[in-house]
Amino acid sequence: MPEGPSIVILKEKISYLKHKIVAEASGYAEIDMEALEHKKIIDFKSWGKHFFICFSDFTIRIHFGLFGSYQFHEPKKVNPKLALHFNDDSVYFYVCTVERLDQSPDELYDFSADVMSDEWDVKKALVKLKDLGDKKICDVLLDQHIFSGVGNIIKNEVLYRCSVHPESIVKKIPAAKLKAIVHECREYSFDFLKWKKKNELKKHFEVYQQKTLRNTDQKVTKKDTGTTRRSSYFQAEMQELYS
DNA sequence: GTGAATGTTAACAG
């Protein structure tokens, strides 16, 4: 469910509930459910993998982690972490973290770090990377303070597109190459969004969860990489290792 | 039935 583009899809799908009044809130999240009742939803926002339900004087923050999901209208069989009921409709959130924040997302988050945001700033990301020169590119791409919204799929596909090995050391990567990687994070995320909407995302994976490159016998390597120990998928001959 | 997976945080060991 996660990765930034999936949260953007949720934001679009749920937008029809904007300005509605919550009639009842329930679920096993440890927040004061009554505080949401009879309150109007001002907006839905996202920052990377975080999803926000904005009320006039507080915010509900939802993070879906690895297993999170949501459903409109009718509940699933399992207990929802949070359910919002309206006059004639409901929305349910499952297996996610639900927290109440007393500030608005604008006060708490730097949207120039969100690869899906209009405020996304390549130059700022490159400046942040200067302090992380000794790290591996596979680790820094998952750093949400720099590339908010990028997850393991985007990481792998971006590095394949840019022909860079996931274990490359940031400061050894030529500047133009590094810039291309940062740029591609947004580009691929929007391709992800487009394909996911058409329900054909997997069809477009070049390396992620692939055994070989599509329609070839060129082997894709799978390896746990970096301090994050997340799976990297790469074509060893085509993706240069800068070390 | 088994294992791995789009993620993050907290607890613990050294």
Place this chain on the structure above:
DNA sequence: CCTGTTAACATTCA
């Protein structure tokens, strides 16, 4: 105190 490891969350898919 810093770093690394493990567990937890509890679902879905191959």
